[in-house]
Amino acid sequence: MALHPGLLPPPATTASLRFSTAWAQPARRAPGGGRGGRRAAKLLVSGALATGILALALPRVAGAQWVDIAHALASLSVAHLALLAVVWLAGLWVHTPALTAALPGLSHRRALLLNLTGSFVSNLLPLGGAAGTVANWRMARSWGFASPAFARWALLTNLCDTALKLALPGVAFLWLAAAGVEAGGAVNTAAYVGLGLLTGIVVALWLLARDDRAVTFLGRWADRLCARVRVLRPPEQGYAVRAAAFRRDSAALVAAGWWRMAFGKIAYAVLQAGLLWLSLRVLGELVNPSVVLAAFAVERILSMVVITPGATGVVEVGMTGVLVALGVDPTMSAAGVLLYRAFTFGMEIPVGGLSMLAWSLTRRPLAA
Template identity: 30%
Template structure:
């Protein structure tokens, strides 16, 4: 998948080479003071993303003494794992579960907390997407490409949330999934000449824990109220980063258009296995913004520069925290 993505991106770059040259010439036009706002907004995004996860765990009686700065640091670490490991987001979930287990949170509860965060994030995202599409349609700015993209992404988000909840509610299908996980993991170990690495009882117990945790949520859904509220701020911060980047080049883009482009690019980054969707994310976002009426050269320059700044910031700062956590975890007694 990464190879196919690379070839597609290379083909797009070759086809749009004149636009790329114009974009490179446009980089000096960026206002550095406006572009500098990316740093505090990105830190705010890490903070609210962490709160969307930890608010649920606090409601379940975990991590009550965690400070906001600690939440922001852990969120930065999770994002670093996703940026460095091409896994479509699975690396961040796995790393977060390991980190939370070191804080006394059972693995099933830590994993379901992240799945619950994704679920409320998808629901709030669909609500904001509907509002954005309605505004674009009412104002006459919604092109067919933008509106159909919004409809498709919203339907996908709600479908993924509903399908995941339905799967976790039924124990027998969960056990089938556990069987698939075991066979795939042990087949991969056999390919590289290793003995079986996954035990059946361990995986089944983990999936049973997910099932029990979901039943607890459905019995008392009040634990999802705070994460749901935080998830709206997550979207505002993340989409706002690209609105700031466009504004730095003098483009006053409609926030609704930026939000739809951000949503479609986020979905692309979850499907493509390149680290954090690099390549596909930029192509999808730029394509939709240009389809919405923004000038191509300035849009390419703004989005490419913003993504470079955000990726470098996440990797540089996340690496230090990540290494510190791994070193401490390695010294921890089994």
């Protein structure tokens, strides 16, 4: 899946990224337990919550029994699974141009590695976006990329990802109307929420991107805060100067590579939605593409609700509810969603974990 938005390190400050790295370093174990134990407990609790939501809420929302859902999934052949795997991998690969455009010098292979390893870390923890971003930063630094360049990459790619997520419900709503399908309440709500949030983001980005005034104002505010709170250390030239330079560099990067960013993000979304359609099709359910897009759009919105790792449980229940409300067979809806999530969420954990292991065995020491 795509890089996860949300808890990013402060984009323009090398010092803050170093602080994040220090946080990511293994802590000394304190008597009676340490960070490792707390993280393991958090993982167990969040995993139990996700499992409980799936086990109890999914059959109730779908109106289907677990035995029927399992029977539908058992009908899959190896050829079906191989076809789904090819589409899943193709989606990850076509996403790489968006990542390489935001970080000049990054190869497509390394972009794929960043995507997989970031998702691996993020999918293991609730609110795992910060940990995934720090893991990606360490990898980028080992390849020789400077912290400001990585921060710009993380900011731009996540902004593009978020904007697309917020726009999709509106597109789905219009397609359903054109196809003569009455949109469900979840789709309507997602469309209105997405449109409102997207409008706010567009206005904020326009204010920040048009000139240096907005970012300079924010930077001066940060400088005054650092002057009062002695613990915080601003860069030598101050945040106002740093923020203005960061904005200009980001604007130049977008001007040069916006079409690759747009292509990568849109192509990835198309193949992800295609994977959902195909997951239902191999189970024997032929679904109108507009209905599939509606469920996919709701999934994109719900993926931001990261109370569980990867929003597991919340996403599956929401997608299944949309499909059933739009007339898809309840059992096939639940089975198709679980099959789709097995690739977009489940497969990213072992594949991303192996990718991170391979990098850790071959990486160079971090630059000073």
